Amino acid sequence: MAMIELHNIHKQFGSLEVLKGVDLTVDAGNTVVIIGPSGSGKTTLLRCMNLLEFPTQGTLRLGDYTLEFQPGTRVKKDTLIAFRKQTGMVFQGYNLFPHMTALQNVMEGQVTVLKRSKEEARDKALRMLDKVGLKDRADAYPHQLSGGQQQRVGIARAMAMDPKVLLFDEPTSALDPELVGDVLEVMKELANEGMTMVVVTHEMNFAREVADKVVFVDHGVVAEQGPPEHIFEETTNERILQFLNKLRH
Ligand SMILES: Nc1ncnc2c1ncn2[C@@H]1O[C@H](COP(=O)(O)OP(=O)(O)O)[C@@H](O)[C@H]1O
Numbered sequence: 597m598a599m600i601e602l603h604n605i606h607k608q609f610g611s612l613e614v615l616k617g618v619d620l621t622v623d624a625g626n627t628v629v630i631i632g633p634s635g636s637g638k639t640t641l642l643r644c645m646n647l648l649e650f651p652t653q654g655t656l657r658l659g660d661y662t663l664e665f666q667p668g669t670r671v672k673k674d675t676l677i678a679f680r681k682q683t684g685m686v687f688q689g690y691n692l693f694p695h696m697t698a699l700q701n702v703m704e705g706q707v708t709v710l711k712r713s714k715e716e717a718r719d720k721a722l723r724m725l726d727k728v729g730l731k732d733r734a735d736a737y738p739h740q741l742s743g744g745q746q747q748r749v750g751i752a753r754a755m756a757m758d759p760k761v762l763l764f765d766e767p768t769s770a771l772d773p774e775l776v777g778d779v780l781e782v783m784k785e786l787a788n789e790g791m792t793m794v795v796v797t798h799e800m801n802f803a804r805e806v807a808d809k810v811v812f813v814d815h816g817v818v819a820e821q822g823p824p825e826h827i828f829e830e831t832t833n834e835r836i837l838q839f840l841n842k843l844r845h
């Protein structure tokens with residue numbers, strides 16, 4: 597059963613058409629890795645999936661909600677909130693509140709958006725911090741944590757909202773190389789536990805090892821998709837070969 601279905605998704609910023617008819621399916625429990633050159637529309641695609649951006653055309657289904665878009669389509673606030681609650685997003689820059697501890701960061705959305713009691717939120721936050729290996733740093737402020745630790749707090753924060761889907765936008769690309777592994781390890785664990793994840797990344801080893809499907813986005817369309825073996829070993833698509841070759845250097 598598909599958790600996410602995009603059909604003919606377009607996104608235009610003014611006269612710039614960034615997404616030009618994307619079709620994409622993400623099955624429940626799968627990890628889909630999106631790769632592609634800079635500027636090809638990966639971030640925009642991810643942002644359309646949780647309605648941080650509204651598609652200008654196309655159909656988007658995520659979990660329980662199906663939305664049809666035309667230019668100027670508006671979404672009712674209640675629907676928007678309910679739709680977004682189904683997703684958790686992990687950004688490249690960790691976007692933690694600097695004046696809040698790790699624990700408070702992971703509690704915040706639970707209390708303000710999900711209206712959980714402080715006690716319940718704290719309990720959940722501690723469990724999620726434990727899951728990402730940071731229970732003992734619960735009282736640290738972001739500036740007292742490494743980039744990798746901050747990103748793991750970001751993942752804990754997203755998970756604490758009990759999303760149906762986790763969306764990751766280049767979660768390790770701002771990190772020093774020695775900190776990347778811990779973050780990928782946490783993501784791998786989530787994938788193994790059956791979390792549904794869409795991950796934009798340049799970490800090809802992660803894609804090979806963890807992805808159920810790899811999607812190559814180029815110039816605003818899905819140029820090719822398939823199991824990692826196909827994309828990394830069998831494809832004859834020049835653009836993919838070029839892209840992978842560039843990454844190696
Ligand atoms: N809010 C925006 N307004 C105008 N143009 C945008 C906006 N967001 C992205 N773009 C443009 O859309 C194109 C694709 O961007 P993006 O989705 O960030 O690509 P990627 O993540 O693959 O690097 C780029 O040309 C970018 O400048």
Ligand SMILES: [Mg+2]
Nearest residue numbers: 638639640766
């Ligand atoms: Mg991007």
